[in-house]
Amino acid sequence: MGREISSNDKCDMSLCPVNKAMEYLSKKWSIEIIRDMFFGKTRFSQFKEDKPKLSNKVLSDCLKHLESKGIIKKRIISDTPTVTEYYLTERGKSLNKVIYELAVFTIDCNDNEEYLDESARMERKKEFREILDIDIE
Structure with missing residues (x-):
């Protein structure tokens, strides 16, 4: 490891x-x-x-x-x-992945007030990827 x-x-x-x-x-x-x-x-x-x-x-x-x-x-x-x-x-912008992973963690935990189905979770992640300028390969 x-x-x-x-x-x-x-x-x-x-x-x-x-x-x-x-x-x-x-x-x-x-x-x-x-x-x-x-x-x-x-x-x-x-x-x-x-x-x-x-x-x-x-x-x-x-x-x-x-x-x-x-x-x-x-x-x-x-x-x-x-x-x-x-x-x-530039140092601040490099935190985009940290912010994104925090968002994904919460979206995946589904700790929101309302239940998000898989499609809604994927859409929410996509929104964050676009805003935070995250490239996922």
Whole structure:
């Protein structure tokens, strides 16, 4: 199968790639913001539209965190009034497969409020593949 992990690797979980990935994505709302960007949202107010519990401060902190990790970039569109847009960097765009697999996991678990038959699940996956620009061979 795979390479055996040495006892040193087992003890030092800070070297674990999953742990490292979580440093990028574990801040509350990060995954949702990244997903929203794939779905075309670029502005502060758009990120809040369907998240009534998301405060301005938490959103601002999340955007700063994602920017510091190289996942997103901020672009000032105009100074008066200040209009800022956010967009995914190449590193951020590379998360498309992660977002897709999370969606597929939930679609396949059929944990939605309503039951999805096989055809509906396949259609939902197709929608996500198109939006996230996923090539499946």
